[in-house]
Amino acid sequence: MPMTDQEEKARRYELLKAQLAMAKHQDKSVVLVVAGHAATYKSLLVNQLNHWLENRQTEVHALAPSEEDRLRPYWWRYWRRLPARGRLGVFIHGWYGDALFARVEHRIQAGAFYDRLKEINAFETMLANEGVVVIKVWLDIDAAQQAKRLHEMKADPAQAWQINERHWQRHAQHSAIQYHAQTLLEETHLPHAPWHCIVSESPGKQLRDITVLLQNALTQPTTLPTQPELNRAQTNAPSLNRSKNDDEKLSKSDYLAALNLAQARIAYNHRRCLERGIPVVLAFEGHDAAGKGGSIHRVTSALDARFYRVHSIVAPSDEERLHPWLWRFWRRLPRDGRVTIFDRTWYGRVLVERVEGLAEEQDWQRAYREINYFEAQLLTHGAVVGKFFLAISKEKQLQRFKARANTPHKQHKLNDEDWRNRKNWDEYQCAINDMLMHTHTPGAPWHLINTDEKRCARLAVLNHVNRLLANRLENGS
């Protein structure tokens, strides 16, 4: 039964009002995934919806991965297309099409399919926690009806252009799609991101069903994921308390000789990574004045400027604040073969944001798990992930602060924030140890380096980068 004109107008007005309210308050965003069989009026529906809604606040994505997408970790393509708070993103097939059709076409096997579904669940749970309302619609149709509709469209000059080889291929695969979609729907039906199955009968009815879902999403409070318990702590994680400094002083000439050698090896190893398309992500955290900048400089001196980039992470921009918190790190990931160095990182979430009270406890608590997922996705893509924590003793820090204050060309490196952080020394020590414990994963372990002896520390960083690159080059394909 189609809508009456009056019904339609009223519904349309309500929906628009709700959308504009969301745009104004910027309190959440909505992600609408429209998936399902071929010939279920998906594009018609999305066009109609786009026509009803405020265009400037809506984005439609029907993903054909670009070269840029292919050269980055898999999820990058979705992160970069996430709507900012206040906006609506419509994703045709969303992150489901890839996994489903790869399985249907036997490009992945059963186990890898489950891995993908598990990643999807982690992604959507993160979205829900970050104030994104996820609505998922599966459009169903049986094979006979699908054939009938395809033939009708093919026969209609106004619609025939819409039907291509792909539609007939999907029709031939109908039973395989139905079979694997069943698994997919069951495994990814989350309380905070449920599936809505709609049998495709008429465009009008589908539009009505989906506007109801949208209307509810825009106006009603949303289900939040229950917090999963914290990941198991790693038993062999490094810890500040256990770290001691037994480095001996190194003479300048010995240091320079070793430095030269280590940098030459980095240059050579990275050239091989470039040839093999292996991306490298190096994350540097550490106490103020522990020498992050100096260590990073020693790494980059060995690299070709065309192939690396250093990102200093400061407070998020306005645009970044409107996205899930990891968004600003995803957007900075290197393409295959390149090196990206983070001077301060995503670990700010469980360090400065925790200590300064910039994040709620429940939010930084779940960040450990989100970070581990993030890094696992880099590893799955084949990236080298190096994590360095440059530590310093409290006394040594004071010494360096004073030296900075008294050296004209170093004064700019010292600011009020450094002194404030120093006041919170004990809270930071505690946050650092928790971080090391919860995120020292086998695939992406921490390297805790004591920097009281600067030369030894720098060499330790360089040697470790070399070890990571060499190991990755020898392993895997």
Add this chain to the structure above:
Amino acid sequence: MPMTDQEEKARRYELLKAQLAMAKHQDKSVVLVVAGHAATYKSLLVNQLNHWLENRQTEVHALAPSEEDRLRPYWWRYWRRLPARGRLGVFIHGWYGDALFARVEHRIQAGAFYDRLKEINAFETMLANEGVVVIKVWLDIDAAQQAKRLHEMKADPAQAWQINERHWQRHAQHSAIQYHAQTLLEETHLPHAPWHCIVSESPGKQLRDITVLLQNALTQPTTLPTQPELNRAQTNAPSLNRSKNDDEKLSKSDYLAALNLAQARIAYNHRRCLERGIPVVLAFEGHDAAGKGGSIHRVTSALDARFYRVHSIVAPSDEERLHPWLWRFWRRLPRDGRVTIFDRTWYGRVLVERVEGLAEEQDWQRAYREINYFEAQLLTHGAVVGKFFLAISKEKQLQRFKARANTPHKQHKLNDEDWRNRKNWDEYQCAINDMLMHTHTPGAPWHLINTDEKRCARLAVLNHVNRLLANRLENGS
């Protein structure tokens, strides 16, 4: 307790005798997989064994995949290194190292790990069925003992060179390796390819344990895998009985115009496959005189000669007879981006070998499953797999045979075998239908093409190749 000299001599003599008997009879081959933790005397053991055994009949493989390996479906690297019957192949880490360390280093997730173990089981079951005795040894050591041994070796000038970064990395990963190896050992412990766990205590004891295993393998009858039930038949498989010829005759000019267009599209599509590194495997089967050669010629005319190869499959060579039956197809697979066309294929196993009684029933029965696995591995690697069966009616075949016999430049195409095959027409029809039913998989379906009208048939082949290439180019990364 080390062996006495006399014990050792006796053992060594017995082993050598057994090996030489195997080399003489060529009735089986032996694959010895030596896997396990670092610092468990693996290389020492293999060197010692190599010294005891007849060198010319033994091959040792410690796999670091080459560029050639990387550019082919995963299992190619092991197929090409399989020992011929009569020979012994020693594989350090075998096909286990890759899967295990990829999992330990988080390059694959839990589901994909199980997929790999399942593939390993299928591979070893195939080996056992083909007369290869598979012996698998896991060398165990605890972390403390490992550290002790590494330090001792490092301190010994005669051994220090053996210890590199990799050993320390494996030591750091000891608990993760232990954890995932447990799963691996449980899931791949098959009756016909069991694991033998040996705690690494001394090189002498390990050598003794392994020579006993080898001796048994060489002299005792082996466990054969129980036959798994036949794969489920595909419900929508094409069938000769259902295929009918309603193609109309096509005028020569219409045909040539369509041919030109289809070939131009093939050239274009394959160029894109080449850029993306997508390999293409096209398999042609069909009745004699159905026009396989002509169809293949129309495909290759559209391709760049540098990038394709046509293999006409005839009776296996001596060397091929000494390997598992699929070996001769694995060795002919294209590298990434290239096209390989098989004029007659691995389906000979369930067609001519079945009808002519060249394979035992149990052997061609299991071939359906082995073929489906083989093709699934090509698909998993991202290859395009096209399978064409060119059919002809019995009357039309006779007509073409007579035409060939009467045309001087076609006489060479007709031989006694063609007439003999024609006598077995009904048996072949039955074998063909079974083949279509059991191997028409969703990822690699059959394309049954009636060739009574040659021009239509050729266009059907070309158009289908284009469809396969275009679909693959649009899908997946």
